[in-house]
Amino acid sequence: IxxxxxxxxxxxxxxxxxxxxxxxxxxxxxxxxxxxxxxxxxxxxxxxxxxxxxxxxxxxxxxxxxxxxxxxxxxxxxxxxxxxxxxxxxxxxxxxxxxxxxxxxxxxxxxxxxxxxxxxxxxxxxxxxxxxxxxxxxxxxxxxxxxxxxxxxxxxxxxxxxxxxxxxxxxxxxxxxxxxxxxxxxxxxxxxxxxxxxxxxxxxPSGLPTAIYLLYKFCTITSHILSYTLLLALSPYSSIGLTVLWLLGTTWTHVLQTDFCSSPKLEPLYRAVIGVILTFTFFNVKGQDAMVPMTIYYLFYFFVNVTAPLLLGLLKPEWQTDPFLLTVSGVIFGGSVLGLCFLVLYYGFLHPKETQRQADEVDGVDVVVKPTRATRRRNNFLQP
Structure with missing residues (x-):
């Protein structure tokens, strides 16, 4: 390529x-x-x-x-x-x-x-x-x-x-x-x-797979950000909940024992950053089978997205007839459903499969090429 x-x-x-x-x-x-x-x-x-x-x-x-x-x-x-x-x-x-x-x-x-x-x-x-x-x-x-x-x-x-x-x-x-x-x-x-x-x-591949992946991320992240916005509008103390979600993501990354940084001193910072990312969207943190954690993540994601508009409408009745809230709620619900549909479509039919690395051969002898630090960090980074 x-x-x-x-x-x-x-x-x-x-x-x-x-x-x-x-x-x-x-x-x-x-x-x-x-x-x-x-x-x-x-x-x-x-x-x-x-x-x-x-x-x-x-x-x-x-x-x-x-x-x-x-x-x-x-x-x-x-x-x-x-x-x-x-x-x-x-x-x-x-x-x-x-x-x-x-x-x-x-x-x-x-x-x-x-x-x-x-x-x-x-x-x-x-x-x-x-x-x-x-x-x-x-x-x-x-x-x-x-x-x-x-x-x-x-x-x-x-x-x-x-x-x-x-x-x-x-x-x-x-x-x-x-x-x-x-x-x-x-x-x-x-x-x-x-x-x-x-x-x-x-x-x-270019074209449809790229477009579907972008739509999946766009819909899920946008709807999640809007849900968090409504929760913060309900009470600024909702920021404590966001902090808890960040801590959970960081802790889970620590439990997985990521090995991204060549310096052990930087690994906690990397895990903290991944915790922030997981607060807004899901990534395969360690390149392993992520079907179960992804399913749990998006079930919780859908729960938050449905709950946020309902809580704001119930606890602040003056918002119930506000056209802006109705519009945002529609975008959240529509984005959540579309995002999950695009997720299933992408990972079910369009996700590129891994290929096996071919061994280099010299005079019939397999040569094991030692990876560089740069290659290791790309291998150990978040996998799409």
């Missing part, structure tokens, strides 16, 4: 979405501060900084893994991707780690696709394409972290402010729009890149 020019252009689109998402959030935080809404300003800025901080930590750790990986190169080489350790540290301390990865991916992609697209032998081109997909996968994994630490909570917060406190602005709608599109893009991009970077997993 080749890394195409369209794929390169879509990377630029993803970068623009990322910049727009962060930029509108910062602008919105400034606007709240100017209006004297210090709580909303603080929360808006906190979510933006949380996603930024976590992605910088993991990005730097992965660069260090690659630099010190004996399978990839000599241990402790002075640079990785042409960047020295000191320069990498400065980039990540200044919050530019993600941008450095975008720059390196676009630079290498431009060289392969436009500078010398026909000069490489087939084997060299395959290696170059695989390298590009691996770079894109690392970037998409970081973007997935950023999405669920920043874009999803930001969307929930702005919807809550809009519903429970009234008042709106163009910037607020822009922030929600960028968050929404950033969520959709990161989910599909991560799935496609991850599958193409791992030989044991069949690539995700």
């Amino acid at each position: 080749q890394y195409t020019k369209l794929r390169w252009c879509l990377t630029i689109a993803g970068l623009l979405l990322y910049v727009g998402d962060i930029g509108t959030d910062i602008g919105l935080a400034v606007r709240y501060f100017q209006k004297g809404d210090s709580v909303w300003a603080g929360l808006t800025l906190a979510f933006a900084l949380a996603g930024l901080l976590v992605t910088q930590i993991f990005s730097y750790a992965w660069y260090e893994d690659d630099r010190n990986d004996p399978v990839m190169s000599a241990v402790g080489k002075p640079t990785v991707s042409g960047l020295s350790k000191g320069r990498l540290a400065v980039l990540h301390l200044s919050g530019m780690g993600i941008f450095s990865r975008y720059y390196l991916l676009l630079k290498k992609g431009f060289k392969v696709l436009w500078t010398s697209p026909h000069s490489n032998a087939a084997a060299e081109r395959n290696d170059a394409d695989h390298c590009l997909f691996c770079m894109a996968t690392d970037l998409s994994m970081l973007k997935l972290f950023e999405t669920f630490l920043e874009s999803v909570p930001q969307l929930l917060l702005q919807l809550y402010i809009l519903l429970a406190h009234g008042g709106s602005s163009v910037l607020q709608y822009l922030s929600m729009a960028f968050s929404f599109f950033n969520i959709a893009w990161s989910l599909v991009d991560y799935r496609r890149c991850l599958r193409r970077s791992l030989p044991r997993i069949a690539a995700m």
Whole structure:
């Protein structure tokens, strides 16, 4: 599978979405501060900084893994991707780690696709394409972290402010729009890149399977965010319930004994981030058979989505005839049903099956290729 020019252009689109998402959030935080809404300003800025901080930590750790990986190169080489350790540290301390990865991916992609697209032998081109997909996968994994630490909570917060406190602005709608599109893009991009970077997993076909997967995630996540919004509108103390759900997700990830990080010190942070992700949607945490936990998860998901509008209507009778509540309730119920239908359709008929990794042979002797740290982290990451 080749890394195409369209794929390169879509990377630029993803970068623009990322910049727009962060930029509108910062602008919105400034606007709240100017209006004297210090709580909303603080929360808006906190979510933006949380996603930024976590992605910088993991990005730097992965660069260090690659630099010190004996399978990839000599241990402790002075640079990785042409960047020295000191320069990498400065980039990540200044919050530019993600941008450095975008720059390196676009630079290498431009060289392969436009500078010398026909000069490489087939084997060299395959290696170059695989390298590009691996770079894109690392970037998409970081973007997935950023999405669920920043874009999803930001969307929930702005919807809550809009519903429970009234008042709106163009910037607020822009922030929600960028968050929404950033969520959709990161989910599909991560799935496609991850599958193409791992030989044991069949690539995700374009067209209908991609569309159905996106609709499944879009419907389930959107309806869940709206349900949480209604619960928060019912009582801000519902945030305690969200915290409990995060703790349950984090605890379950700990029970599964994930082995994602090369450094044991980073594993608790990874598990905490996965706990946040599981608060909003389901992923296969350890690449094992997930039919039972997925079923339990979505039964609870459906229960929450049905209960939230009912509780708000019963405990706050003045909302019962509110057109907005009726509309949101319809979207929640419709999104829940459609999301579950798309889930069954996708995993029942369209989900790519795993393929067995073929052993390399040299003169009739099987060669076991030792995986790099980069390959291990992609193997041990959340599986779609």
